[in-house]
Amino acid sequence: MILNTTYTNKDHDATINEMVGKPFGLWDKIKMSGTGSGRMIITDVSPRLERALLNGPDINYANIELRPKGILVRITRRLDNFTWIIPYYQLYTYLTNGLSIHGQGEFLHFRNDRFLKNNKDFIKKMLNLKVLFTKDHYI
Secondary structure, eight states: OEEEOSSOOHHHHHHHHHHHOSOOOHHHHHHTTOSBOOOEEEEEEOHHHHHHTOOSSOOEEEEEEEETTEEEEEEEETTEEEEEEEEGGGOEEEEESEEEEEETTEEEEEOSSHHHHHTHHHHHHHHHHHHHHHHHHHO
């Protein structure tokens, strides 16, 4: 699900918290060494995401926030902010020429550059949380 989060909306916050859980508390964030990635450059998106988000030749950035039951991909386009909500059970990642995140029939591809390399530890943390969530809920 993709939401326009440029402005604060209580309904959107409730939807996000219902789908992927409330944000980690301060102590958990300290233990995990943070729950947010640095920004990464988007190079390719699925056709439906492209129509909704990426109009024009501008460079688009995104970052990822970890939640207890999923991730939030926060996409910045000019002055607008969009949030793609992906529960862990719908999340698939591929490390090809960059990082691809797939979920809900959509995908987003990040450029393989210094921004992605700086987030290598974060990506490992995200994948470990997905494994722990899957193990706790489906095995």
